[in-house]
Amino acid sequence: MDTSLGATKRPHASTPESTAAYEEQGNEKKRPCTEGGGGKKEETKVLRAEDFDEETLKKELNLAGKVGDLEKALELFDVSKKKGYQLNQKSCQVILHLLSGGEQWMELVESSANFCELSENPYKKSLCNRDKELYDYMKSAGHELNEFFYTGLARVAAICGDSEGALNIAQSAAKIKGKNKARLRTFAPALFAFCYSNNVKRAMEVENEIRRLEVQLTENEYRGIIDAIVRSKDTKYGSYVLECMLREITWIHHSTANSLARYFETYHERALEAGGETGETPLKYKVSRDCIVDTTGLCCGCDKKLQLLDLKQGEMKTLAEKIGLLAGKRESRNDAFGNFRRWVDRHGPFDIIIDAANVGFFGQAKGGVFTFMQVMELHREVKMKWPNSKPLIILHAKRYQHFVRTSRRNEEIMQELKKNHEIFATPPGSNDDWYWIYAAVHGGVNGLLVTNDELRDHIFQTLESKNFNRW
Numbered sequence: 001m002d003t004s005l006g007a008t009k010r011p012h013a014s015t016p017e018s019t020a021a022y023e024e025q026g027n028e029k030k031r032p033c034t035e036g037g038g039g040k041k042e043e044t045k046v047l048r049a050e051d052f053d054e055e056t057l058k059k060e061l062n063l064a065g066k067v068g069d070l071e072k073a074l075e076l077f078d079v080s081k082k083k084g085y086q087l088n089q090k091s092c093q094v095i096l097h098l099l100s101g102g103e104q105w106m107e108l109v110e111s112s113a114n115f116c117e118l119s120e121n122p123y124k125k126s127l128c129n130r131d132k133e134l135y136d137y138m139k140s141a142g143h144e145l146n147e148f149f150y151t152g153l154a155r156v157a158a159i160c161g162d163s164e165g166a167l168n169i170a171q172s173a174a175k176i177k178g179k180n181k182a183r184l185r186t187f188a189p190a191l192f193a194f195c196y197s198n199n200v201k202r203a204m205e206v207e208n209e210i211r212r213l214e215v216q217l218t219e220n221e222y223r224g225i226i227d228a229i230v231r232s233k234d235t236k237y238g239s240y241v242l243e244c245m246l247r248e249i250t251w252i253h254h255s256t257a258n259s260l261a262r263y264f265e266t267y268h269e270r271a272l273e274a275g276g277e278t279g280e281t282p283l284k285y286k287v288s289r290d291c292i293v294d295t296t297g298l299c300c301g302c303d304k305k306l307q308l309l310d311l312k313q314g315e316m317k318t319l320a321e322k323i324g325l326l327a328g329k330r331e332s333r334n335d336a337f338g339n340f341r342r343w344v345d346r347h348g349p350f351d352i353i354i355d356a357a358n359v360g361f362f363g364q365a366k367g368g369v370f371t372f373m374q375v376m377e378l379h380r381e382v383k384m385k386w387p388n389s390k391p392l393i394i395l396h397a398k399r400y401q402h403f404v405r406t407s408r409r410n411e412e413i414m415q416e417l418k419k420n421h422e423i424f425a426t427p428p429g430s431n432d433d434w435y436w437i438y439a440a441v442h443g444g445v446n447g448l449l450v451t452n453d454e455l456r457d458h459i460f461q462t463l464e465s466k467n468f469n470r471w
Contacts (some may be wrong), residue, residue: 052076054085061087065094073098074130081137089143092134093152099131100155106192112161113196131156147173151186158189163197166190167206174213184215191221195228203228204237219249223256230262233270238263250309261287313444319468320441327434336427340435344442347421348390352382353440355451356395357432362452372403376413378450379422393423394436400425 052060057076064072073095080087101108131153138145150173157165167190173182187210194203203225210217222245229238245252252260264285291301298305311319327337344350359378360370375393382391400423404411417423424439426432433453440449 050079050083052079054080054083057085058087058091061091061094065098068098068102070098077134077137086141087137089138092138092141092143093148095134096131096149096152099134100152101159105155105159105189108159109155109189109192110196112159113193147176147181147183147186150176150182151189154186154189158193161193163190163193163199163202166193170206171209174209182213182215184210184217184221187215188221192224195224198228198232200225200228200232200234200237216248217244219245219252219256222249223259226256226259226263230259230266233266235263235267235270238267261289310445316441316444316447320438323434323438323441323468327438330431330434336430337434337438340424340426341438343424344439348392348439349443349447350392350439351386351389351443351446352391352448352450353436353443354378354382354391354393355432355436355449355453356393356399358451358453360399370399372399372410379417391422392439393417394432394439395423395425396430396432397425397427 057080061073061076064070064076077087077095079085135145135153138149150169154166154169154173157163157169167187170182170187170190173186176182187206191203191206191210194200194206207217207221207225222241225237225241229235229241264287267285268287286302288301291299293299293306296305297308324337324341328341330337354375356372356375357370359375360372362374372395375395379391379393382389400414404414414423424435426435436449436451440447
């Protein structure tokens with residue numbers, strides 16, 4: 001671990017807020033001045049870190065973490081070692097978070113890439129192996145060296161300009177099994193360190209390791225690689241990266257669009273240099289800005305119809321099966337979800353799935369009343385516009401029963417919907433989200449979902465599927 005742990009102390013930026021915060025916490029005790037013109041000025045007695053007892057020191061350390069005061073955190077760390085105080089894992093993680101750049105770690109990695117030699121790196125000089133000290137302290141204290149800890153060490157190494165050290169640390173974390181296994185953020189410091197130093201070959205080797213762990217890159221990592229390709233003019237991996245983005249990224253920010261434009265412009269320039277205008281090397285790309293794409297997918301920039309981003313039928317089937325298995329485990333009450341899957345197999349697939357809970361509360365203030373008639377209005381609109389469609393309303397049993405008991409007419413409405421297999425009441429204790437998402441995916445390429453749910457709940461995060469995100 002020597003190469004990966006040799007790292008630095010980053011200077012912190014002091015803020016007025018941090019000073020004020022320490023005063024509020026009792027870091028300074030003030031004696032009021034005496035009244036009258038001849039009174040003495042207010043005197044201040046400053047408590048030094050050495051004067052803190054163990055509990056006060058831990059509180060001050062947490063406060064340093066909140067205000068981003070690395071210098072204060074390291075001072076308190078030194079005092080705790082000198083006085084024999086036992087810092088818990090949380091306190092150690094506060095120090096490591098600050099040591100590894102906090103929320104600004106990527107900017108620091110980029111800044112460190114400007115130094116050709118490690119000896120010239122000011123972060124390397126200032127951090128002075130403080131991460132190694134923290135590592136030794138946590139190990140001797142018996143604290144768990146989890147994925148968060150390895151990620152912090154990798155960031156410190158990257159900030160110090162040690163790209164290989166950051167990768168070594170991530171590879172060590174990759175050997176951890178269970179809940180603390182390596183994540184994308186563990187390898188990201190090495191990936192970005194190589195990108196910022198324009199070492200595209202090594203960056204792609206890191207990308208390969210990440211992919212072997214079945215971890216998916218995000219738009220941020222792909223943009224970093226594209227930018228490195230542009231700066232280095234090494235387009236060897238360009239087509240591969242673009243194909244990966246096409247499969248895995250469904251929407252990009254303006255910054256990524258600008259990076260892609262620069263990539264295509266670079267490719268265009270290299271083609272011209274190779275004799276593209278004479279026909280020896282045909283120009284492959286042309287960059288057009290402010291293009292308009294009509295509702296059919298036709299792009300005015302290239303006069304071609306763009307490919308629809310959607311899952312293939314086989315991918316839809318696989319995703320539906322995965323959702324069904326997960327939901328079956330979560331909704332184990334009397335095989336409720338299994339009954340629903342069999343019901344969908346008999347009467348589906350359905351074209352338009354209506355999330356009744358969202359539609360019924362739509363347009364109301366917080367604490368509003370569920371209105372089933374809004375659901376029925378949408379249902380009638382769907383039937384009028386698409387008479388050959390098969391809509392399905394997903395409604396919780398509690399709301400179903402309440403609507404039926406309200407009037408005889410309401411009961412007749414529900415009976416008609418049930419007769420046509422256009423409504424399904426989820427049983428008590430079930431989460432209806434699983435039901436409408438399964439029915440929508442089961443509908444295949446023609447399945448549409450009507451909801452204002454942004455699908456950010458924890459149940460959707462458990463899917464961890466690129467196909468789900470693409471859907």
